[in-house]
Amino acid sequence: MAIAFTLNGKSTTVEAPPEMPLLWVLRDELDLKGTKFGCGRSFCGACTVHVNGEPERSCRMPVSRAEGKEITTIEGLSEDGAHPVQVAWQEIDVPQCGYCQAGQIMSASALLASNPQPTDGDIDEAMSGNICRCATYGRIRAAIHHAAKLAQAPPTSHETATGAGGSEA
Amino acid sequence: MNAVDKTGNLSRRGFLHVTALAGGGMLLGARFSLDGAPGAAAATAGAETTLNAFIRLTPDGVATIMAQNPEIGQGVKTMLPMLIAEELDIPWSQVRVEQADFDSTKYRGQMAGGSMATPMHYQSMRRVGAAARAMLVAAAARQWKTKPENCTTEAGVVHFKKKSLSYGELASAAAEIEPPNPRTVPLKDPADFQIIGQEIPGVDNPKIVTGEPLFGIDVAVPGMKYAVFEKCRVHGGKVKTANLDAVKASPGVTDAFVVDATAQAGSAAPSMFQVAPPNGIAIVGDSWWLVNEARSKLEVTWDEGPTASQSTAAFDRQAEELSKQAPEQDLRNDGDAAGALASAAKTLEAAYQYPFLAHAPLEPQNTTAHFHDGGLEMWAPIQTPQFARGDLAKTLGIPEDQITIHLTRMGGGFGRRLYWDYMLEAALIARQAGVPVKLVWTREDDTRFDFFRPGGYHYLKGGLDDSGNLVAWRDHFVSFGEGPRFAPSAEMAANEFPQAFVPNFALQASKMPLGIPTGALRAPTSNAISFVVQSFIDELAAEAGKDPLQFRLDLLDAAPDGMRPAFDAKRMKAVLELVRDKSGWGTADLPEGTGQGVAFHFSHRGYFAEVVQATVSKEGELGVDQIWVAGDVGRQLVNPSNAVNQVQGAALDGLAQALDQEITFEGGRTKESNFHNFKLLRIDQAPPVEVHWVMSDNQPTGLGEPALPPVPPALCNAIFAVTGKRIRSLPISRHDLSWA
Ligand code: FES
């Protein structure tokens, strides 16, 4: 069955069984590997994407439900990794293994879109569906607060060590 | 690697070799004996006496450093290159890091485990960097017709008087210099460190935050099919018959077959890590989701084997019975524990118990396997590639050098990926299917088929003298194993605390046979033993009417003459005192219903004392308010940002275990299956973790593990402080904490 939706700003059509979860369409049919498989049952949030701007667990969303919707994945969150949440995540050095972080970032960016100045309590509520097995929770909270500031005052000063180099080119 | 060995310029010393790169620049390889890591070779399998590193320096001034060890989130991909870059004296912004493949001809000790990377490599990696710097300096000195001693370096540039040349300009000339002896090459004074000790963000962070493929599960190769593997739910069971034809007719399925390697000759693992040869049903096809859907069509008759009779309830009963019998073996006997208990002023008796646990790394097990050109190429998240390859070669009957393993970043390890069962499965499936195959487990597969942290039972007696000093300790440890052998990670060191701090100490063991695979979970053995020992110490402190933290300090002072404790009591006292001061122990004005508990533990060469503050409502609802950690891992934190991240993660891992984690068995099957019944910590349960350090003048040691073990007992001790209830079995969720 052909299903049409907007994916990261581009109109996209896929041929897939209608009940196939969006997660597997993204990963295996469209080769977008940033959205992760953790549990397949909405327990962990590793597969979080935005559907019309709302965070959704793509592992439980049949692709047929994507018809006509706007889907954003971690790859489409920004052109070049410059979304305030992506910047904050690097400046606070949040990741350990990194596997959960795409899902964390998608949930965090959806939170900030609706609540630009979240309290710790707001963060706990919005983020409790995203498991981090490495338990980087303290830094996730700090990075969300940091991203809130970055979003308010566009990038001028960076308080944290950034060590620009070091990544694989 | 684009390297052309123009010169064949192998150092006569044989330790370092340099190659000129096509297009300019140098490639430095190193191989030399391990140093600066006392006891490292003996501590962990896989710790070898040589190691290797590669630095590629190109005319643009960029140093590309191969990260040789597997990355599981412990930060080693950033940390080891930092050590090299420091002594190379190059700005971190000019450093690129690439993950090395597994290659036993180039590297040694390519393993993640035992918090070993720092102690194994701290000096050696620095020496590699220092040697490369010396060659650049020699190349510059040669051009300037002066002695190398007259030159200095700074931030990737060599200086002599007013002259200067950048490393990029010197890279090709340096390829002509004979490498120095890395053992004698001078190292920087730590006071001059520019990179070591800096907060350097993880090198993969830019890819992680943009969702670029990095992990094993992200691998794709042309022509690849997807696979799932259905095993007998009873551990060790085997397929008898299956309706393969019906499964093959399912949408998207191209093949389905039985895989049975149990008869393969010589498939015993060549190491301390044992992995049973696979048996099960492979379903292969064009879409992972479709092949996984096809599993529901499977009808299989299994030969369940002997483990079908094993269950958690039966273990509990059996342990209880064994506790009443004479122990099977003595692990340690100091003084006369029985006599001292009989004559002690006060005695205490308690039975402690902890459950099996799963590792539950967030990335499910997976491997991509491709047979081509007479060999096997694999992409796998694996902590022990060397052992894995040896076992793959034996099981598949192909030579080791025909197997290539690409190391992928791992979505967590925690010890689970010390075992390569999924690699064996993927290789066997790919061979039988005749196509490249990517095997991906479901979360249910991952939870059910783990190498679990074994449960255990401790029957303790303690004796106090008139003044409340601990004079006798006896632990009858009922564990798993057969004959003289404990099941993997079901053993206990004979010198666990409080051995050597009590004059009369007896550690005895009995074992139950176990058909369920067990293995190392982050801080193996310590993650369980610490709960038992540090909780019972707390009971004894209460019985003695003493402050539990002071009771511990006194005990650490009490090593009888002639005893040699497993650790340095002074270092442990220092972290205890630090955590006492930082947590406001005994002085904080806590509201009713809030209390603090303390515990310490020595493991993986690290000294950790921790205080947990918890609030328990009268109705028994538990909240953890804060954790204070004081640690001593020597004189230098290589990367403080990652160090704190690791410690906070380990502490919260301990919290998760204590609160609500257990794996149980019935009919030889694992009952838990996914995160609804094997619960990982969530953000709303995660308290702040404050980390403090004692910078003692000792070799730097690792941080992946040792902060975990004190948390479960410190939390249980805090619960006691509030409720007066002792938690003697984990998880805490089993207990009614209400009080009034
Ligand atoms: S994979 Fe979707 S919530 Fe876990």
Ligand code: FES
């Ligand atoms: S960083 Fe490992 S699961 Fe979150």
